[in-house]
Amino acid sequence: MRQLVCGNRTLNLADTHVMGILNVTPDSFSDGGTLYSNQQVRLDNVIRQAEGMVTDGATILDVGGESTRPGAATVTLDEELGRVLPVVEKIALELDVVISVDTSTPEVITESVKLGAGLINDVRALGREGALVAAAKTNLPICLMHMQGSPATMQDAPSYDDVLDDVEYFLLQRVKACEAAGITKDRLLLDPGFGFGKSVEHNLRLMNNLDRLKQHDLPLLIGTSRKSMIGAVLNREVEQRLPGSLATVALAVMQGAEIIRVHDVAETVDVVKMTRAVMAETV
C-alpha cells in the first residue's frame, strides 16, 4: 500500500487528501482581516479556523508564515518563527491532523518538527542555503514545488521553451538533489506550482497535462485555490473564484493528484468525493 509517513500520522495515498490553507501572515488577503489584530496573528482565531477545516474533512493543514504574493513584504526569521511555531504547537496538541509547514527557512523546518509538524511544503523546493540538510534530518515528507524566478518578480514575464518540459526537468533535478542529501524518494511529493512564474496559458497547460508529473510515481500536490489563473479565465475577483477553483479540483483528482491545497475545505471535500465516485463507478 502506498503511504506517506508524516511523523506520528500516516496518510493513505490511495485516498485524495484535502489540505486546508492556514495563512498566518498579517498581510494575507484571504481571511477578511479577522485573524489578526494590530498586525498580530491571533492564535485563538487561527486555531478556530483550523478546527473548522478539520471538521470539514481536511486531513492536512498547511501553516504558512511567509507571504509569497508578488510585492509582499519579506519576513524576517524571528517573524516567521513567531508566526508559525505557536500555531504548529497548538494544532499538534489539539487536533487530529497532519501539520504541513509552508516554509523555505531551515530554522523553521528544524523547530517546527520538534513541535509536531508532519510535512514540509517548500515553494523553493529546498533551494535555500541549509534547507536540504535541515529537511533531510527531519525524516518527514517534503513537497517540492516548481517556481520560475522569485516571488517579487516571478509574474513580470514568465517564459518557457516548453512549460511541461521545464517544470518536469526542474522537479527531477530537485529530486536528485534531495536523494544526494539523504532524502529518500518515499519522502518526496511533486507540485507544478500554479501561479509561480507562469502565465495563464502556462497554468492551463500544466493543469491539462498532470500525467507528465504523475509518470514519476511520486505523489502530486496541486494548489490552484482562488489563484489569478481562475480570475483571468472567468474575470472574477478573488472572493468569487470558488466555482472555478472547484473545477480545477475535479480535473486534478481525475488525473490522480493525491493532495489538493485549498482555502475552501468543505466544498472541496464534496467535489473530491463526487469525482472519486465517478472514477470508481461506485459510492
Ligand code: YH5
Ligand atoms: C502551491 O500551489 N501556493 S501560496 C494567490 C492567490 C491565491 C492563493 C491571487 N503555497 C502553493 O496560495 N504550496 C502557495 O490569489 C503553495 N503549492 C504549494 N505546495 C500562494 C497561494 C495563493 C496565491
